[in-house]
Amino acid sequence: MTQASGLEKDKTDQLRYGLEIILGTLIKGALLFSLAYLFNVLPQVALALAAGGLFRLLSGGAHCTGYWRCLVLGVTVYLFIGLAAVNMANLITLQWYKAMAGILILVATACTVKWAPGEVPYRAMARREINTFKALSLLYLFLWAGLILFFVDKANYSLYLAALLALAMQTISFTPWGYGLVARADGLMAKLAGKGGETSAFIEEVALHPGNFDRLDHSRHRH
Known part of the structure; x- marks a missing residue:
């Protein structure tokens, strides 16, 4: 072609x-x-993917260094979200859910302001591009916050709980702690696959020295 x-x-x-x-x-x-x-959680997983997937495109975040490891981790996370949403919906009241949603959305907003878009290796973004993706990430987060908080009592709220958990997981992925978790999971899967546990130098740097993440964040604003 x-x-x-x-x-x-x-x-x-x-x-x-x-x-x-x-x-x-x-x-x-x-x-x-x-x-x-x-596993009978298709609606929950579909809504979680819709909420977390596009948020990830806007806000970035940690990646595994191999496609198959990324596949395993991503599928596992979204299945966990679907199963957790179904089971948690039977354990918490609607009022508790709204309170939890409010807290998580506030935390996600603070993390988005601080760290989004997440750093990626081999690609530097200009200040204007960073600000654009940060603003889009916040707008997208507020959109889902409105849907989750104001329409949850009009449907099975396990669906909205799945969306909330997906937004929370994606928020974690672009924080220093998220980079560390993904680096460790990536290394563990690599070892299990007999590849010696190699991970990228970038995510290892963030995982081992989270304080450097802020310095990386400041340095990219110079472009």
Whole structure:
């Protein structure tokens, strides 16, 4: 296809990378929804993915260093969210849920102001780009906050609980602690797979020295 279209090498690499992302997302989605259906939490997982997935595109966050490890971690997290939402909905009252939602949204807002968009390796963002993604992340968070708090009593609130948990998990992923957790999970899965536990130098730096995260945050504002 690239030969027929006469694309340059850098454009070919971008096209290949984009196709790999699309294919990987399709595989992850098919596996996640299949398992969610088997565990009878498909609606909860679908809404969690809708809430947390787009928030992740805007706010960034930690990644595993290998596709299959990323697949395992992502599927596990969203299945856990779906199962937790179903079980927690039977244990807490609507009033407690609203109080918990308010607290989590306030914490997520503070974390978004402080750390979003999350640092990624090999890509520096200009101040204007950072501010744009931060603002979009906050707007998206406030949109879901409104849906979660004001429409929860009009439907099975396990669905909105799943969305709330997904937003909380995604918030954790772009904090220094989230980078540390993902680095440790990535290393553990790599060891179990016999790959020696290699993780990227970037997430290891954030995991081992969380204080440096703020210095990284300040340094990227210079561009």
